[in-house]
Amino acid sequence: xxxxxxxxxxxxxxxxxxxxxxxxxxxxxxxxxxxxxxxxxxxxxxxxxxxxxxxxxxxxxxxxxxxxxxxxxxxxxxxxxxxxxxxxxxxxxxxxxxxxxxxxxxxxxxxxxxxxxxxxxxxxxxxxxxxxxxxxxxxxxxxxxxxxxxxxxxxxxxxxxxxxxxxxxxxxxxxxxxxxxxxxxxxxxxxxxxxxxxxxxxxxxxxxxxxxxxxxxxxxxxxxxxxxxxxxxxxxxxxxxxxxxxxxxxxxxxxxxxxxxxxxxxxxxxxxxxxxxxxxxxxxxxxxxxxxxxxxxxxxxxxxxxxxxxxxxxxxxxxxxxxxxxxxxxxxxxxxxxxxxxxxxxxxxxxxxxxxxxxxxxxxxxxxxxxxxxxxxxxxxxxxxxxxxxxxxxxxxxxxxxxxxxxxxxxxxxxxxxxxxxxxxxxxxxxxxxxxxxxxxxxxxxxxxxxxx
Ligand code: ADP
Numbered sequence: 469x470x471x472x473x474x475x476x477x478x479x480x481x482x483x484x485x486x487x488x489x490x491x492x493x494x495x496x497x498x499x500x501x502x503x504x505x506x507x508x509x510x511x512x513x514x515x516x517x518x519x520x521x522x523x524x525x526x527x528x529x530x531x532x533x534x535x536x537x538x539x540x541x542x543x544x545x546x547x548x549x550x551x552x553x554x555x556x557x558x559x560x561x562x563x564x565x566x567x568x569x570x571x572x573x574x575x576x577x578x579x580x581x582x583x584x585x586x587x588x589x590x591x592x593x594x595x596x597x598x599x600x601x602x603x604x605x606x607x608x609x610x611x612x613x614x615x616x617x618x619x620x621x622x623x624x625x626x627x628x629x630x631x632x633x634x635x636x637x638x639x640x641x642x643x644x645x646x647x648x649x650x651x652x653x654x655x656x657x658x659x660x661x662x663x664x665x666x667x668x669x670x671x672x673x674x675x676x677x678x679x680x681x682x683x684x685x686x687x688x689x690x691x692x693x694x695x696x697x698x699x700x701x702x703x704x705x706x707x708x709x710x711x712x713x714x715x716x717x718x719x720x721x722x723x724x725x726x727x728x729x730x731x732x733x734x735x736x737x738x739x740x741x742x743x744x745x746x747x748x749x750x751x752x753x754x755x756x757x758x759x760x761x762x763x764x765x766x767x768x769x770x771x772x773x774x775x776x777x778x779x780x781x782x783x784x785x786x787x788x789x790x791x792x793x794x795x796x797x798x799x800x801x802x803x804x805x806x807x808x809x810x811x812x813x814x815x816x817x818x819x820x821x822x823x824x825x826x827x828x829x830x831x832x833x834x835x836x837x838x839x840x841x842x843x844x845x846x847x848x849x850x851x852x853x854x855x856x857x858x859x860x861x862x863x864x865x866x867x868x869x870x871x872x873x874x875x876x877x878x879x880x881x882x883x884x885x886x887x888x889x890x891x892x893x894x895x896x897x898x899x900x901x902x903x904x905x906x907x908x909x910x911x912x913x914x915x916x917x918x919x920x921x
Contacts, residue, residue, distance in 0.1 A: 473641070474634040481629055485622045492618065496611040497591070501577050504593040507604055508575055511541075515597045523597070524552055531555065540590075540605040543597070551600065560584035562592070562605060582607060647677035651684050664692035694761045701757045705750070708869055708881075712746045752887045756868065759890035766810040766895055768919070773805040773839045773846060779815060780837065784822050792831035798838040805839060807846045807915040809895045814915065817888035817899070821850045821911045824885070827878055828854035828909075845897075846917045853908040862901050888913070896920060 507530070514526040520543070527541045536555040540562065543552040556562075560583030575595035582588045589612055592605040650668045657666055667688065668681040716739055723735035758764040781797050788795040807814060825835045833853040840847050855874060857865060864870050866889045871882040889899050896916050903909035 471638075474637055477633065477637070478626070478629055481626065485625070489615070489618055489622070493615060496608070496614070500591045500606065500608055500611065501593075504577065504591065504604055504606065505575060508593065508595050508602070511602055511604075512595075512597050515600075519598075520551065520600075523602075527552055527554055538607060540592075540603075542603045544601045544603070546599050546601075558582075558584050559605070562590070562603075579608075580605065588612070644677060647671065647681055651681055654684070654688075658688065664688055664695060690762070694763075697757050697761050701753055704868055705753055708749075709746070712742060712749070716742050716746070749881055749883060752881075752883050753868070756883075756887055756890040759894035762894070764813075764891075764894050766813065768808055768810050768895060770806040770918075771809050771811045771814060773800050773807065773848065774803065776807065776811075776815065776818065776848065777837065777839070780818055780822055783819065784826060788826055788835065791826060791829075793826055793829050794834040795826075796834050796836040798836070800839045802841070805841060805846055806917055807848075808918050809897070809915045810891075813891040813895065814913070817891045817913060818848060818850070820884035820888040821899075821913070825850050825852035825854065825909070825911075827880070828852060828875070830854070841917065844917055845914050847912050847914045849910055849912040851908060851910040856905040856907050856909055857901070857903040858905055859903075862903060865901070866899070 511523065511526060514522045518525075523543060527543075530541060531539055531554045537558045539554065540556065540559050541552075541554045542550055545551050562580055562583065573596075575593050577591060577593045580590050580592050582590050585607070588607050588609055590605040590607045592603060594601055594603045596602075647668070654666050654668050658664060667685045670678055670681055670685075672678070719735050719739050719742065723732050723739070726732060726735075755764060777797050777799060781795065785795055822835070822837065829835055829852040835853075836851045838849055840849070857872065861872060865872065866885050868886045869882040870886075871880060885899075892899050892913050892915065898914050900912050900914070901909060902912075
């Protein structure tokens, strides 16, 4: 690539130079021709005034003015004999074309080398004056020097192009392709070793190639997170599915060991219940993984806080009543308070928190639910007066399958809060928990009130 660009660059340079050289040469030659033509007009008018005598004094004047080295004028009679001539010492015998070979109806111009000064070229012109042929020649020394300098400059320019521009072009091309080669290297090594921890080093140039490397790294990072999540899920499920599966198998074995129709029916119902719980657990684990890797499909729209609270109240008022707990729901004063979220997932997250609050609160106590807004976010909080959670354990209760030792006697899988957290975070929100042992717990879900961007 760098080679092709270098060749093209050199060619372009040569074409541009040739065009300039040609145009300059033409302009200079036109200029000399014009000078010669001007002289021819003066010679003709001198001849008209005083024939050969006038011509003779014109030639003497011209040569005196320009110097014998800078002008040659000769007059030939119709037989080709020289009638008048300027000093030829510095010119020698210019081999001018024969008058008979020239069409002298209009002045004829040509180039010739000066025999006495072979390094010099002259422009010569022949034209008719009466019956005589006048030949005039001027050296084009200055023009030739200028053109020679131009050729020299071109030579140096070309040399510089080859010595400097091409290597530096090659260096630049290599430098910019280094990032692409870096990406290629990392991609190959990932394909070979499946090691997703590799990244393309960034150069900090903030150009397109650096952006490409950043995007590539981001893609690998997401892939790594996705595979790690998959790996964790496999590990967890393998471990945590053992218990329910063993239980289901034990139930089936019990059913097989009896012939009592009613007992068999009872065992089958138990197996079905266990299977349902198992399916719920499986779905929850899959949802958590999808939410954490950003592939959970969400249907986000405006969810009115009022409606959300009403549906929670209708779901849990009965349970609360049965457990002797007061469910204290405060509706927002602002009727238009909304969460911009997937209604189903947000309700599920809130249900898990309310479910825990009712589960861990003793009879006679209160569970309070309220909402509030803050800088583009809406919050829904659930406070209970249960046993509370030790401060250092608060981050852990959001982990999959984590349960406080004190909760072992309460039914549960240890999955509700991690599912709630995954759902809320997938929609750009967060969950915060505040608690102290003996002082109850408060969980707040925070979700944007409108679409981002
Ligand atoms: P579980 O099904 O065990 O409730 P969660 O993921 O919902 O699973 O909760 C994880 C653990 O966090 C619970 O086992 C419990 O120890 C603790 N926890 C959750 N909510 C509360 C709460 N409101 N009060 C006290 N402890 C709680």
